[in-house]
Each structure stands twice: as structure tokens, then as C-alpha cells.
Amino acid sequence: MTFDTLRSDTKAQMVLGLLSGIVFGFLLQKGGVTEYGVIIGQLLLTDFTVVKVMLSAVLVGMIGVYTLKWMGLANLHYKVGSVGSTIIGGLIFGAGFGILGYCPGTAAGAVGSGAMDAAIGMIGIAIGAGIFARLYPRLNRSILNKGIFPAETIPELVGIRSEVLAVGIVAVLVAGILYLLHAVGL
Amino acid sequence: MIEWFTAATWSPYIVGAGIGVLIWTAFLLSDRPLGCSTAYAKTAGMVETAVSREKAETMPYYQKFTPTIDWQWMLIIGILIGAFISAYISGTFSLLIVPPVFAEGFGIDPLLRAGVALIGGILMGLGARWAGGCTSGHGISGTLQLSLASWIAAICFFIGGIVVAGLIYGFPFI
Numbered sequence: 017m018t019f020d021t022l023r024s025d026t027k028a029q030m031v032l033g034l035l036s037g038i039v040f041g042f043l044l045q046k047g048g049v050t051e052y053g054v055i056i057g058q059l060l061l062t063d064f065t066v067v068k069v070m071l072s073a074v075l076v077g078m079i080g081v082y083t084l085k086w087m088g089l090a091n092l093h094y095k096v097g098s099v100g101s102t103i104i105g106g107l108i109f110g111a112g113f114g115i116l117g118y119c120p121g122t123a124a125g126a127v128g129s130g131a132m133d134a135a136i137g138m139i140g141i142a143i144g145a146g147i148f149a150r151l152y153p154r155l156n157r158s159i160l161n162k163g164i165f166p167a168e169t170i171p172e173l174v175g176i177r178s179e180v181l182a183v184g185i186v187a188v189l190v191a192g193i194l195y196l197l198h199a200v201g202l
Numbered sequence: 203m204i205e206w207f208t209a210a211t212w213s214p215y216i217v218g219a220g221i222g223v224l225i226w227t228a229f230l231l232s233d234r235p236l237g238c239s240t241a242y243a244k245t246a247g248m249v250e251t252a253v254s255r256e257k258a259e260t261m262p263y264y265q266k267f268t269p270t271i272d273w274q275w276m277l278i279i280g281i282l283i284g285a286f287i288s289a290y291i292s293g294t295f296s297l298l299i300v301p302p303v304f305a306e307g308f309g310i311d312p313l314l315r316a317g318v319a320l321i322g323g324i325l326m327g328l329g330a331r332w333a334g335g336c337t338s339g340h341g342i343s344g345t346l347q348l349s350l351a352s353w354i355a356a357i358c359f360f361i362g363g364i365v366v367a368g369l370i371y372g373f374p375f376i
Contacts, residue, residue, distance in 0.1 A: 033232070037283070038283050040221065044221075045285035053302060056371065059366075060364075060374050072217070074218075076219045076223060077343070089230055093343075094347050094352065095351060097351025097355065104332060105358075106358025108332055109336065109355075112326025114322075114364070116326055117322070129285050130296045130298060141239070143324050148243070149331070152262060170353060
């Protein structure tokens with residue numbers, strides 16, 4: 017593949033990571049989602065900016081990434097989850113989300129916007145990740161592989177064989193939710 | 203055109219679409235999804251390595267996620283710079299420790315906010331690595347690939363967040 021050389025060039029990838037981050041941070045800040053009040057507003061269901069940003073990204077990203085895949089230019093990257101890993105980890109993350117009021121990406125953006133509490137939050141996230149790394153051998157033996165999900169993807173779960181059809185259905189659903197949010201004025 | 207870049211905020215739909223396009227480039231040029239929490243695990247690994255290289259090298263998690271500066275780590279540095287550029291050129295950059303919404307509820311004590319942010323951050327870092335991703339890795343990059351685990355993770359992020367934010371601030375919808 018033409019992109020193989022670029023993809024395995026460590027230095028070029030560091031530059032690309034930096035550039036992607038600059039664009040990502042710029043967009044997050046312009047979207048207002050680097051603000052504590054906007055994220056807490058989403059979790060209190062009074063401000064739907066975060067969900068609007070996420071679903072718009074999913075809609076546009078999905079169509080492009082699958083198109084690249086169908087053209088043979090991209091590989092998908094996902095793993096099967098489990099009750100012990102995805103659900104328990106997701107709920108712990110959610111609790112942290114509600115207390116911190118930023119997420120790992122938007123915290124960095126918040127620091128760039130001047131919010132120093134987000135810098136403390138970033139230190140906390142690194143400590144939390146370090147605690148997980150210490151616990152990992154024990155958790156991996158005991159809980160992480162409990163209740164492995166029956167499918168890797170949603171189309172696989174519901175039995176849709178055609179990727180084009182699955183992407184089409186999800187695109188319509190996501191666009192529908194975005195339209196509804198807009199229509200009811202949230 | 204210039205006015206557009208210096209505007210304080212953009213429509214969330216435009217911002218989301220922009221992030222979507224950014225994810226195309228990550229898949230195409232770097233063969234990876236856009237995720238933020240791995241960088242924090244790598245940072246923790248760098249600290250472990252600085253304390254004891256021998257011990258860090260024997261830890262299975264850091265064999266999976268090597269404590270090196272790479273695409274994912276540079277992404278976080280980039281986010282900080284990109285957000286600063288956006289805030290600076292639109293004149294919205296302001297140094298603060300206690301966000302206004304937090305101050306309204308709990309006062310302006312910076313130590314209280316710092317303590318709360320540290321505890322929230324620790325839970326978030328633990329949960330992100332436990333679930334294998336965060337709001338961007340699972341919530342956007344994973345869901346757009348129609349990954350079942352990512353959709354369930356994203357739903358759990360919001361369930362946990364809505365319950366805890368409601369317990370802290372009161373549930374406005376009850």
C-alpha cells in the first residue's frame with residue numbers, strides 16, 4: 017500500500033500526531049467542549065453541545081472511514097469488549113467524567129484555554145492510568161475477561177451482513193437524532 | 203475568513219464534522235483511530251521507568267503500551283497547542299483554577315477544586331484504561347466503526363457521568 021512507508025516512519029508519525037492534535041484541540045476549543053460548564057451541562061442534560069459534536073463526528077467519520085476501507089485504503093481497529101472490562105470500566109470513567117468535568121482529550125484543550133484545574137485533572141488521569149497498569153495482571157486474571165460480548169460489531173450482533181446497509185442505517189439514525197435535538201431546541 | 207477563525211465559538215455540527223474529517227486522515231495516514239487515553243498510560247509508564255527501569259520493563263501493561271513518545275503522545279501536546287491558538291486568537295483565553303459553574307455551587311476555594319479535579323482525574327484514568335478507551339477512542343473513533351464495545355462503553359460513560367454530576371449538582375430533570 018502506498019501509505020505503508022509513511023505509516024511506519026516513526027518521526028513523520030510524531031509530526032502527524034502533533035498536527036492532528038493541533039487541529040483537534042482547535043476544533044474542541046471552538047466547539048466550547050473544553051469548558052467545564054459545557055461538559056457538566058451535558059451531564060445535567062441542560063446543554064447538548066457535547067452530544068452534537070460527538071454525533072456529527074461519528075456521522076462524518078463513519079462515512080469517510082468506511083469509504084476508505086471499501087477502497088482498500090484503511091483498516092478498521094476495534095476489539096471485542098466484555099462486561100468486566102467495557103461496562104465496569106465505562107462506569108468508573110463516567111464517575112470520573114462527572115467529578116472532573118473534562119475528558120482525557122478535552123482536559124488538554126482546557127489547559128490550552130487557561131483552565132489550570134484541568135492540568136490537575138490531567139495529572140490525576142495519568143495517576144489513574146498508572147494504578148490500572150499496576151493492577152492489570154490481577155484484573156486480567158479475575159475480571160476483565162468476564163462476560164465477553166457475543167459480537168465485535170453492531171451489524172454482527174443484529175445479523176446485518178452488508179456493511180453498506182449497516183452504515184446507511186446508522187447514518188440515518190444518527191442524523192435523525194441530531195435533527196430531533198435541533199428540532200426540540202436542546 | 204479571518205472573522206471565522208477569530209469567532210469565539212463554531213456550530214457544534216461544523217466542529218463535529220471537522221473532527222470526522224480529521225479521523226479520516228488518522229486512518230489514512232497513520233492507520234490508527236483518534237484516541238487520547240493511551241498517552242496517559244504511556245506517561246505513567248515513563249514515570250515508572252524513571253523510578254525503576256528494570257521494574258517497569260517487567261510490567262505486562264507497559265509491554266503492551268510501551269512508554270515512548272509517539273503519535274498518541276504528540277496528539278495530546280497538539281491538543282493543548284491547538285486549543286491555545288483558538289482561545290488566544292478569539293480573545294477567550296483566561297487563566298482560572300475554579301470554573302464559574304463550580305464556583306457558583308461550591309465557592310471559589312482553589313484547593314477544593316484542585317482536590318476534586320485530582321480525584322475525578324484518577325477515576326477517569328483508571329476507568330479509561332479499564333474500558334480500553336475514552337470519549338474520543340471509544341466515544342467517537344470506536345462508535346463510528348460500529349464497534350459494539352465502543353457503543354456500550356460510550357453509553358456507560360454517560361450513565362456514570364449523568365448519575366455522578368446529578369448527585370453533585372442535583373438532577374435538574376427530576
